[in-house]
Amino acid sequence: MGHLRSMTCLTALTIAALPASARAETYEVKCYFVGIYGDADHDGYAAIGSYPVTLQVAREDRLSCPDGFVRRAGDCDDTKAWIHPRRGEIAFNGVDDNCDGQTDETEPIYYEQGYGNTTSGFVIRAKVNDATIVQHAADLYVRVFLNPLDSSTVLAAQPLVKVTGLSYANPYVEVAVANQAPNRVFGAFLRFYRPLSFTPPVGIASKTAGAVSTAATASSSGSYLTSGSLPVRYVQVGEDSLWYTTTTDGTSGMSKLRTDVLLRALKQVEESRLGRVGYWGSVDDEGTRYGADIGDLWCSEFYSWSVKPYVPVSGNTVAALKSKFKLKGAYYTDVQGVAARGDWIHTSTHSTMFLALDTAVLPREIWTVEGNLDNEVRVMHRKVSDYVGVGHIQSSLWSWP
Numbered sequence: 001m002g003h004l005r006s007m008t009c010l011t012a013l014t015i016a017a018l019p020a021s022a023r024a025e026t027y028e029v030k031c032y033f034v035g036i037y038g039d040a041d042h043d044g045y046a047a048i049g050s051y052p053v054t055l056q057v058a059r060e061d062r063l064s065c066p067d068g069f070v071r072r073a074g075d076c077d078d079t080k081a082w083i084h085p086r087r088g089e090i091a092f093n094g095v096d097d098n099c100d101g102q103t104d105e106t107e108p109i110y111y112e113q114g115y116g117n118t119t120s121g122f123v124i125r126a127k128v129n130d131a132t133i134v135q136h137a138a139d140l141y142v143r144v145f146l147n148p149l150d151s152s153t154v155l156a157a158q159p160l161v162k163v164t165g166l167s168y169a170n171p172y173v174e175v176a177v178a179n180q181a182p183n184r185v186f187g188a189f190l191r192f193y194r195p196l197s198f199t200p201p202v203g204i205a206s207k208t209a210g211a212v213s214t215a216a217t218a219s220s221s222g223s224y225l226t227s228g229s230l231p232v233r234y235v236q237v238g239e240d241s242l243w244y245t246t247t248t249d250g251t252s253g254m255s256k257l258r259t260d261v262l263l264r265a266l267k268q269v270e271e272s273r274l275g276r277v278g279y280w281g282s283v284d285d286e287g288t289r290y291g292a293d294i295g296d297l298w299c300s301e302f303y304s305w306s307v308k309p310y311v312p313v314s315g316n317t318v319a320a321l322k323s324k325f326k327l328k329g330a331y332y333t334d335v336q337g338v339a340a341r342g343d344w345i346h347t348s349t350h351s352t353m354f355l356a357l358d359t360a361v362l363p364r365e366i367w368t369v370e371g372n373l374d375n376e377v378r379v380m381h382r383k384v385s386d387y388v389g390v391g392h393i394q395s396s397l398w399s400w401p
């Protein structure tokens with residue numbers, strides 16, 4: 001049984017040796033000291049460059065560490081407990097609060113039901129955290145860079161769009177993506193631009209500001225667009241947003257169900273990034289949101305929880321899920337040929353949710369969303385050969401028995 005770990009990680013500084021009788025099941029984990037040689041500010045993350053020690057721990061500590069130790073490093077400011085790798089960016093403070101190397105980056109927002117997801121597109125709603133971007137709000141443009149996961153080498157620049165309504169009081173932007181294929185999963189990010197002030201050569205009339213061609217080409221430094229006969233250079237403002245992963249919808253009932261499943265799972269990627277679930281989860285520690293006990297590996301629980309409102313299959317282990325799909329005639333070993341959005345795909349020890357087969361790389365790879373990867377929820381890109389089977393969402397799952 002779990003829930004044995006005390007919630008006193010912030011104060012307990014010593015570890016008591018377990019009596020031999022309690023050591024029936026121990027696990028080896030790498031842990032960092034709490035204190036000046038590790039996690040000095042007690043936020044759960046040791047300073048970058050700290051050295052871990054190897055400990056034998058009880059089951060309930062195997063995803064974290066015993067009192068007096070922490071499991072993770074990567075703290076870019078070990079003097080401030082509010083700065084660590086899994087939290088939201090604090091807006092407009094010029095500080096990289098989440099230790100990802102980007103300062104005040106724009107954060108796309110996830111919703112469990114998606115946001116404007118249709119059969120041909122979706123809307124990216126994002127929180128702008130960079131004062132430089134807001135300061136240019138009166139003459140600001142944004143562009144979506146779109147990366148279809150089934151063709152991961154493509155990064156398609158979408159039309160430049162004028163930003164309206166952005167202010168410190170309302171630091172949000174919404175950008176629609178249109179004209180896409182149904183049932184397709186995308187990664188995407190936003191990049192902001194401002195027009196560079198431009199002095200036309202003598203004899204040529206001044207440009208008309210704000211006229212934007214959709215035939216623009218993009219580069220890392222900016223875009224050259226045509227306004228009348230004059231080139232206007234657009235230069236990037238601030239940093240690129242974080243990636244947003246989402247899907248277009250389908251038209252059939254089953255494809256709409258797949259969309260619902262994906263959007264529910266992808267919302268949990270944000271929940272994990274913000275530290276609300278998983279390691280040191282501020283709302284639900286480790287995999288408890290998904291029905292796991294403290295110390296339990298929770299990849300199967302995460303899949304089961306994600307499909308729960310929509311698909312009548314659940315299990316706490318790879319073996320349990322496999323037998324449920326098998327029982328309904330919905331289990332296959334041809335992962336490449338069968339797997340579709342939202343399906344369960346597995347290795348010998350790990351459950352994941354299928355997002356897309358990436359045909360742009362050889363050998364082909366698979367995109368997944370998965371729980372309990374280092375005690376987090378993440379989108380992953382993995383070898384097809386890692387996978388040995390697929391539980392396929394199909395109508396037989398609703399059959400009796």
Ligand SMILES: [Ca+2]
Pocket residue numbers: 038039040041042043044045046047075077078084
């Ligand atoms: Ca720390």
Ligand SMILES: [Ca+2]
Pocket residue numbers: 041043075076077078079080081082083084
């Ligand atoms: Ca810190």
Ligand SMILES: [Ca+2]
Pocket residue numbers: 089090091092093094095096097103104129
């Ligand atoms: Ca910040």
Ligand SMILES: [Ca+2]
Pocket residue numbers: 089095096097098099100101102103104105
């Ligand atoms: Ca950051």
